[in-house]
Amino acid sequence: xxxxxxxxxxxxxxxxxxxxxxxxxxxxxxxxxxxxxxxxxxxxxxxxxxxxxxxxxxxxxxxxxxxxxxxxxxxxxxxxxxxxxxxxxxxxxxx
Amino acid sequence: xxxxxxxxxxxxxxxxxxxxxxxxxxxxxxxxxxxxxxxxxxxxxxxxxxxxxxxxxxxxxxxxxxxxxxxxxxxxxxxxxxxxxxxxxxxxxxxxxxxxxxxxxxxxxxxxxxxxxxxxxxxxxxxxxxxxxxxxxxxxxxxxxxxxxxxxxxxxxxxxxxxxxxxxxxxxxxxxxxxxxxxxxxxxxxxxxxxxxxxxxxxxxxxxxxxxxxxxxxxxxxxxxxxxxxxxxxxxxxxxxxxxxxxxxxxxxxxxxxxxxxxxxxxxxxxxxxxxxxxxxxxxxxxxxxxxxxxxxxxxxxxxxxxxxxxxxxxxxxxxxxxxxxxxxxxxxxxxxxxxxxxxxxxxxxxxxxxxxxxxxxxxxxxxxxxxxxxxxxxxxxxxxxxxxxxxxxxxxxxxxxxxxxxxxxxxxxxxxxxxxxxxxxxxxxxxxxxxxxxxxxxxxxxxxxxxxxxxxxxxxxxxxxxxxxxxxxxxxxxxxxxxxxxxxxxxx
Numbered sequence: 212x213x214x215x216x217x218x219x220x221x222x223x224x225x226x227x228x229x230x231x232x233x234x235x236x237x238x239x240x241x242x243x244x245x246x247x248x249x250x251x252x253x254x255x256x257x258x259x260x261x262x263x264x265x266x267x268x269x270x271x272x273x274x275x276x277x278x279x280x281x282x283x284x285x286x287x288x289x290x291x292x293x294x295x296x297x298x299x300x301x302x303x304x305x306x
Numbered sequence: 307x308x309x310x311x312x313x314x315x316x317x318x319x320x321x322x323x324x325x326x327x328x329x330x331x332x333x334x335x336x337x338x339x340x341x342x343x344x345x346x347x348x349x350x351x352x353x354x355x356x357x358x359x360x361x362x363x364x365x366x367x368x369x370x371x372x373x374x375x376x377x378x379x380x381x382x383x384x385x386x387x388x389x390x391x392x393x394x395x396x397x398x399x400x401x402x403x404x405x406x407x408x409x410x411x412x413x414x415x416x417x418x419x420x421x422x423x424x425x426x427x428x429x430x431x432x433x434x435x436x437x438x439x440x441x442x443x444x445x446x447x448x449x450x451x452x453x454x455x456x457x458x459x460x461x462x463x464x465x466x467x468x469x470x471x472x473x474x475x476x477x478x479x480x481x482x483x484x485x486x487x488x489x490x491x492x493x494x495x496x497x498x499x500x501x502x503x504x505x506x507x508x509x510x511x512x513x514x515x516x517x518x519x520x521x522x523x524x525x526x527x528x529x530x531x532x533x534x535x536x537x538x539x540x541x542x543x544x545x546x547x548x549x550x551x552x553x554x555x556x557x558x559x560x561x562x563x564x565x566x567x568x569x570x571x572x573x574x575x576x577x578x579x580x581x582x583x584x585x586x587x588x589x590x591x592x593x594x595x596x597x598x599x600x601x602x603x604x605x606x607x608x609x610x611x612x613x614x615x616x617x618x619x620x621x622x623x624x625x626x627x628x629x630x631x632x633x634x635x636x637x638x639x640x641x642x643x644x645x646x647x648x649x650x651x652x653x654x655x656x657x658x659x660x661x662x663x664x665x666x667x668x669x670x671x672x673x674x675x676x677x678x679x680x681x682x683x684x685x686x687x688x689x690x691x692x693x694x695x696x697x698x699x700x701x702x703x704x705x706x707x708x709x710x711x712x713x714x715x716x717x718x719x720x721x722x723x724x725x726x727x728x729x730x731x732x733x734x735x736x737x738x739x740x741x742x743x744x745x746x747x748x749x750x751x752x753x754x755x756x757x758x759x760x761x762x763x764x765x766x767x768x769x770x771x772x773x774x775x776x777x778x779x780x781x782x783x784x785x786x787x788x789x790x791x792x793x794x795x796x797x798x799x
Contacts, residue, residue, distance in 0.1 A: 214674075226626065226673040227633070228666055229654035238670070241730065245671055248731045249615045249684065255691050262689030266517060266696065266747030267504050267772060271546050286407040290637035299635050304649050 214242045310335035312473045315379050315530040322368055322378045329378030333361040333422050336380045339474045345799040348469040350443040351393045351426035360422040367420055376537045377420030382469045382478040385426045386433055387413045388510040396512040397431040397441040400660025401638040410510025411542045412521045419537045424475050428465025431662045433486055433514045436736035437725060438464025440664040445722050448494060449795040452761045455721040460490030466524045467494040471795060477525040477534050481511060483518045484617055485740025488752035491524055492714035492765030495754040495793060498524045499531045502772045503747035504549035507542030515624035518744040528783045532556035559776025562783040565599030570707040574610035575739060583758045584713045591711055591755055591766040594788035605707060607698040612691050613742040618734060619675050619688035626672030632660060696746040703771050709781045710769040712739050714752040718762035739767060749775045751782045755789040
């Protein structure tokens with residue numbers, strides 16, 4: 212599997228990280244290097260092996276579906292780069 | 307009298323209980339040591355006022371006869387732990403200015419038992435690194451120095467390791483996703499334990515790879531590790547993977563009597579190109595354990611070779627998901643936008659400015675292996691391989707092996723900058739002996755055992771059965787006693 216610059220650009224877009232065009236070839240080369248290392252996994256016979264979901268066997272605990280915490284609007288908004296009138300403010304999302 | 311900052315937790319605890327010192331004196335000694343150690347760049351956020359207040363409160367508690375084990379003991383907290391009202395940046399620019407409104411469960415457990423927080427410790431950005439060179443704060447420096455070079459204290463808990471080794475604090479918290487407690491401990495002649503996955507709550511610890519991350523103590527002795535681990539552990543309903551199990555008295559279980567215990571040496575850990583000194587250290591460690599009554603057996607963990615490549619699928623995949631929350635909306639850095647920029651440009655510019663190169667690389671690798679068309683080939687395959695890695699360990703434990711002895715790292719500490727020009731995979735190889743333990747969710751401890759010919763510390767790792775940290779600490783204590791490692795770095799800073 213080889214990654215070209217257009218794939219690298221697509222991955223950067225999916226990851227929402229701005230990468231300048233002139234940085235894409237080096238990025239693609241790094242991806243290829245790391246993915247080349249990962250390719251070793253193809254040597255392993257994994258037929259019939261379940262993918263691990265939980266490293267320690269446990270059932271997730273259930274709890275009653277009620278609000279257990281809340282009414283902390285001030286604390287929730289306190290670290291926002293731009294909070295206004297009790298909301299997080301962001302640039303326009305829709306035209 | 308010995309400088310108080312050079313004490314370990316056990317000695318200081320006993321001195322406090324005996325009334326021969328106070329928390330205020332211990333704390334003041336550490337603060338003074340920190341002030342003189344700027345060159346190590348270990349502490350990156352200083353909280354001396356908080357520390358002295360907590361010390362005064364601890365002294366009052368001790369005077370009233372209410373002195374839990376950690377009460378009054380000054381420690382450092384890795385920057386990955388959210389600490390209420392105190393900067394918690396995970397070593398990243400993207401969390402600049404973030405002041406948590408809450409306390410992580412682990413740091414809360416420590417502070418609740420009366421421990422004193424001296425400040426926050428340097429680390430690789432989002433715990434992604436093995437040399438503390440990806441930090442927004444700059445490199446942490448290893449107090450061990452044998453020539454003109456400055457050495458790495460390892461990573462990602464590099465600041466924690468440097469601070470403990472240089473006696474800036476009595477102990478520190480670390481976290482370990484692929485070796486980030488055990489590798490820096492080995493590089494600095496300190497002790498570091500990663501407990502079984504689920505022992506320590508992950509709540510309030512900035513997430514890197516949630517199925518691998520565990521917190522643990524970094525200390526000056528195995529006994530100190532037992533004391534601090536007990537306080538850090540415990541069931542927490544706020545972490546759904548936290549284990550609802552009683553926390554034993556680890557110090558009491560740490561007898562050091564390992565007669566009849568079966569210790570395995572996995573043949574797959576004898577790597578090509580491993581320095582002869584590491585190989586010899588490993589053989590010496592096995593002899594030490596045999597001399598005190600353990601039975602040493604050769605074992606095989608056949609999928610060892612695949613742990614690191616599987617890790618470099620699973621950890622970036624989980625990171626890409628966890629780090630999606632850094633979007634410039636709720637906390638931390640937001641890029642300055644140009645006229646006409648919409649929300650997508652805000653995300654892209656914020657994350658390009660806020661994340662360093664290694665974090666960007668891992669987030670993008672994770673995005674790729676999870677993307678449509680590659681999910682099965684990479685992510686699901688890696689999770690299948692992970693099942694096999696865990697089964698390797700289950701098989702040897704089922705065959706009666708009590709613990710596994712391995713080298714902790716493939717080398718002693720290397721020079722800062724020496725790995726800059728090699729490809730990232732070379733840096734990843736630092737975790738080759740430690741990463742299997744995270745993949746299998748097991749407890750692992752790094753114990754300093756000797757110095758190499760350059761005079762740098764080297765450590766061995768012991769791996770234990772799940773939930774049997776007490777037994778593991780006992781084996782580690784036996785190794786520590788037999789090795790008699792007492793060397794300290796010569797002060798140059």
